[in-house]
Amino acid sequence: MDFNKKYTPQTWPDHPEQVTLEGKNKFLGFWLFLGGETVLFASLFATYLALKNKGPSGMEFSTNTLFELPLVFIMTMILLTSSLTSVYAMYHMKNHNFRGMQTWLAITVLLGLAFLGLEIYEFNHYVHLGFHYGQSAFSSAFFTLVGTHGLHVVIGLGWIILLMLRNAKRGFSLYNAPKYYTASLYWHFIDVVWVFIFTVVYLMGVVG
Amino acid sequence: MDFFDRFAVPHPSFLIYASMVGIGLTMLAIVVGITYFKKWGYLWREWITTVDHKRIGIMYLLTALLMLFRGGVDGIMMRYQLSMPENTFLDSQHYNEVFTTHGIVMILFMAMPFIIFFFNFLVPLQIGARDVAFPRLNALSFWLFFMGMGLFNLSFIIGGSPDAGWTSYFPLAGNEFSTSVGTNYYMIAIQIAGIGTLMTGINFITTILKMRAPGMTLMKMPMFTWSAFIANVIIVFAFPVLTVLLAMGTMDRLFGTNFFTTDNGGMDMLWANLFWVWGHPEVYILILPAFGLYSEIIPTFARRNLYGYKSMVASMVVISVLSFVVWAHHFFTMGQGPFANSIFSITTMAIAIPTGVKIFNWLFTLWKGKIEFTTPMLYSVLFIPLFTLGGVTGVMLAMSAADYQYHNTMFLVAHFHNVIIPGVVYAMLAGMTFYWPKIFGFMLNERLGKWTAWLLTIGFVLAFIPMYITGLDGQARRMYTYSESTGFSLLNMVSFGGAAIMAIAFVLLVYNIYYSIRYSPRDIGNDPWDARSLEWSTHTPIPEYNFAITPQVASTQAFWDSKKNGHELFKGEIEKIHMPNNSGLPFIMSCMFFVFGFAMVFSIWPVVIVSLIGILACLVYRSFEQDHGRYISVEEIKETETRLRGAKK
Numbered sequence: 001m002d003f004n005k006k007y008t009p010q011t012w013p014d015h016p017e018q019v020t021l022e023g024k025n026k027f028l029g030f031w032l033f034l035g036g037e038t039v040l041f042a043s044l045f046a047t048y049l050a051l052k053n054k055g056p057s058g059m060e061f062s063t064n065t066l067f068e069l070p071l072v073f074i075m076t077m078i079l080l081t082s083s084l085t086s087v088y089a090m091y092h093m094k095n096h097n098f099r100g101m102q103t104w105l106a107i108t109v110l111l112g113l114a115f116l117g118l119e120i121y122e123f124n125h126y127v128h129l130g131f132h133y134g135q136s137a138f139s140s141a142f143f144t145l146v147g148t149h150g151l152h153v154v155i156g157l158g159w160i161i162l163l164m165l166r167n168a169k170r171g172f173s174l175y176n177a178p179k180y181y182t183a184s185l186y187w188h189f190i191d192v193v194w195v196f197i198f199t200v201v202y203l204m205g206v207v208g
Numbered sequence: 209m210d211f212f213d214r215f216a217v218p219h220p221s222f223l224i225y226a227s228m229v230g231i232g233l234t235m236l237a238i239v240v241g242i243t244y245f246k247k248w249g250y251l252w253r254e255w256i257t258t259v260d261h262k263r264i265g266i267m268y269l270l271t272a273l274l275m276l277f278r279g280g281v282d283g284i285m286m287r288y289q290l291s292m293p294e295n296t297f298l299d300s301q302h303y304n305e306v307f308t309t310h311g312i313v314m315i316l317f318m319a320m321p322f323i324i325f326f327f328n329f330l331v332p333l334q335i336g337a338r339d340v341a342f343p344r345l346n347a348l349s350f351w352l353f354f355m356g357m358g359l360f361n362l363s364f365i366i367g368g369s370p371d372a373g374w375t376s377y378f379p380l381a382g383n384e385f386s387t388s389v390g391t392n393y394y395m396i397a398i399q400i401a402g403i404g405t406l407m408t409g410i411n412f413i414t415t416i417l418k419m420r421a422p423g424m425t426l427m428k429m430p431m432f433t434w435s436a437f438i439a440n441v442i443i444v445f446a447f448p449v450l451t452v453l454l455a456m457g458t459m460d461r462l463f464g465t466n467f468f469t470t471d472n473g474g475m476d477m478l479w480a481n482l483f484w485v486w487g488h489p490e491v492y493i494l495i496l497p498a499f500g501l502y503s504e505i506i507p508t509f510a511r512r513n514l515y516g517y518k519s520m521v522a523s524m525v526v527i528s529v530l531s532f533v534v535w536a537h538h539f540f541t542m543g544q545g546p547f548a549n550s551i552f553s554i555t556t557m558a559i560a561i562p563t564g565v566k567i568f569n570w571l572f573t574l575w576k577g578k579i580e581f582t583t584p585m586l587y588s589v590l591f592i593p594l595f596t597l598g599g600v601t602g603v604m605l606a607m608s609a610a611d612y613q614y615h616n617t618m619f620l621v622a623h624f625h626n627v628i629i630p631g632v633v634y635a636m637l638a639g640m641t642f643y644w645p646k647i648f649g650f651m652l653n654e655r656l657g658k659w660t661a662w663l664l665t666i667g668f669v670l671a672f673i674p675m676y677i678t679g680l681d682g683q684a685r686r687m688y689t690y691s692e693s694t695g696f697s698l699l700n701m702v703s704f705g706g707a708a709i710m711a712i713a714f715v716l717l718v719y720n721i722y723y724s725i726r727y728s729p730r731d732i733g734n735d736p737w738d739a740r741s742l743e744w745s746t747h748t749p750i751p752e753y754n755f756a757i758t759p760q761v762a763s764t765q766a767f768w769d770s771k772k773n774g775h776e777l778f779k780g781e782i783e784k785i786h787m788p789n790n791s792g793l794p795f796i797m798s799c800m801f802f803v804f805g806f807a808m809v810f811s812i813w814p815v816v817i818v819s820l821i822g823i824l825a826c827l828v829y830r831s832f833e834q835d836h837g838r839y840i841s842v843e844e845i846k847e848t849e850t851r852l853r854g855a856k857k
Contacts, residue, residue: 021418024418025414025418025419029414032409032413032414035445036444039444047478047482051474059473134464135466137472140474141467144465159831162828162832163831166832
């Protein structure tokens with residue numbers, strides 16, 4: 001298999017991420033990795049639910065007093081949109097439109113950065129209220145769950161930026177197509193996890 | 209000097225100082241030896257940078273054997289301490305450290321690498337593949353595991369051993385009660401090794417699902433590959449829990465969070481629950497590949513097909529599912545109430561059913577077989593009754609009402625050693641003896657091997673059966689001494705005698721390896737045991753590409769069919785073979801993990817940050833690197849094949 005072979009839109013395969021054996025392995029292996037990540041977040045969710053609102057007696061912080069839905073709603077919308085833009089990027093990859101893909105990935109990165117900025121603002125706000133990492137069991141569980149998600153966003157952004165830089169001059173090949181594909185899978189996964197965080201932590205915290 | 213004070217051992221003894229000197233001298237001897245024989249280049253090119261699954265497997269094997277002896281020394285020290293009432297060989301603190309490291313070393317740094325050695329060495333050969341799905345990730349898995357192991361083993365000479373038990377329950381493992389850095393080592397070293405194991409899991413599931421030889425459907429896979437597949441699925445779904453658990457434990461110890469604390473709303477039982485949500489599947493990760501090995505060895509030496517292939521597979525699947533729903537049986541007495549206890553009792557006892565199916569399948573395989581008592585077969589035949597005994601006492605422990613009597617007594621210690629030693633350790637030794645000729649090109653001496661097996665068994669029975677009795681009489685585990693009036697001393701002395709016999713058996717094993725290296729014949733061919741699956745169909749020594757032509761499979765016993773029933777295994781012409789390149793990156797990255805871990809243990813933040821940047825830089829470098837592997841040409845393959853065939857004559 002010649003990895004550096006140049007393709008045209010006519011010769012470019014329908015599923016470029018799964019043509020080579022390497023690509024097929026990566027595709028399955030990455031899904032398995034996401035399976036493991038699901039268990040990781042499940043453990044964090046379990047911990048959060050066990051420790052929710054638990055703290056020193058008379059603690060002023062609870063999900064009802066702490067969270068403000070409008071900000072979190074905006075964050076959710078931004079991250080959902082970034083998932084959509086990464087779909088556009090993959091659409092352009094399948095059509096062998098390299099510039100289109102890079103552009104949409106750049107937009108995805110910008111949206112991800114916006115999300116991250118808002119999350120840092122939110123955390124900073126809580127810490128200034130006195131709700132810091134070691135304040136209570138509740139704060140430890142909250143920051144660990146949401147912070148682990150935030151760390152995933154950082155890693156995802158770093159990964160996508162690296163891919164864009166590395167391949168900027170090289171264009172598509174069957175070597176990098178699986179890499180783009182798995183990066184976009186990862187980004188979707190981050191989005192799905194956030195949907196659960198939004199529901200379990202914020203919505204059920206304020207409404208439930 | 210304040211900076212260096214933290215590295216001192218908080219509770220030293222003569223033995224620890226002697227070990228320091230011993231370790232220092234050994235390291236020096238290794239470095240001088242390698243330099244004197246000018247082997248650094250060889251070591252770097254052929255081993256440290258290798259991505260070959262066979263070589264990575266051998267490195268796992270060496271680590272496992274090393275740790276077997278380290279953990280064994282811990283074990284024998286404990287048995288000696290308890291052999292007499294009011295013994296002063298170890299004080300309470302040292303006893304705590306010894307039972308903690310014994311547990312962790314034996315489970316995580318002996319049994320795990322031993323089974324991963326078998327995954328690495330056997331799975332690609334059994335499915336007719338050239339390597340694993342992600343060879344470089346495989347190297348990274350090994351080196352992360354190795355560095356985690358190394359970091360953990362540093363603990364007792366730098367900064368102090370962990371001493372809160374291998375389960376490290378909070379609040380005992382919290383800063384208040386575990387004041388040395390020992391428990392930091394526990395949290396961080398196991399974390400690093402665990403990340404490596406998780407990657408192994410992903411790697412081998414992908415390998416088994418995507419890289420099987422043509423014709424090998426899932427239900428035609430050799431039984432060991434099936435067991436490896438299921439064990440790796442359990443790894444992928446259990447180890448992330450450990451990752452989270454250890455991360456939270458680290459946070460509690462280093463950053464003052466309140467997950468498991470007793471004030472500020474923390475919940476110490478959360479640790480116990482999450483630990484066993486990982487910990488129980490973990491023991492099935494160990495035992496299922498052991499079952500797989502027995503399922504390879506027993507048919508080979510009974511000269512019959514494995515009885516009940518489909519029920520073997522089904523029972524392993526059932527065990528893997530049940531393994532995730534029994535965790536609370538480790539703490540029946542810790543207050544979840546009769547309703548929850550009843551449910552976990554029933555799920556636990558249910559595991560006896562699929563395990564019983566497997567026992568009967570092995571017995572039916574033996575039935576009317578032409579049994580040949582080689583060393584591996586001897587281990588397998590000894591395994592069946594001893595493991596059944598361990599299983600039966602397991603069902604006793606599963607009864608939650610009765611467990612209030614057994615909980616935290618030597619009865620429990622007897623039970624889990626009774627399943628792990630005849631179950632896992634016998635399988636590892638049997639498998640090692642069985643595959644030794646394929647790995648190294650000569651057989652281990654059979655006579656010495658059988659002596660080892662019998663001595664080990666006699667030692668095992670003497671060491672552990674008395675514990676059932678003292679346990680029922682109320683001797684608690686993890687107690688460093690007892691008084692004369694308890695009446696435990698005779699049986700504990702018998703236990704020590706048994707442990708000493710086991711130690712002799714392991715020394716005999718080492719002697720056997722030495723003896724066989726010197727005297728064993730080398731012209732044993734490719735298939736000395738007249739075995740049944742694909743790994744025996746290639747040359748010994750195995751060429752780096754494993755099979756010159758990809759084998760064609762039509763049954764569960766492909767190689768046997770090719771020998772007895774005229775099935776043609778290798779059809780077609782030799783073509784050029786694509787192989788991965790060696791890489792030093794996994795090793796370098798793992799070294800940075802080691803530095804990172806060490807700095808975390810002692811909270812040296814500048815080093816933590818620098819090593820973290822180093823780890824990220826390795827990732828970035830990998831991302832920018834262009835490495836498509838290389839091809840082995842047809843001429844080169846033909847030359848190798850002729851040479852290997854010629855060597856046999």
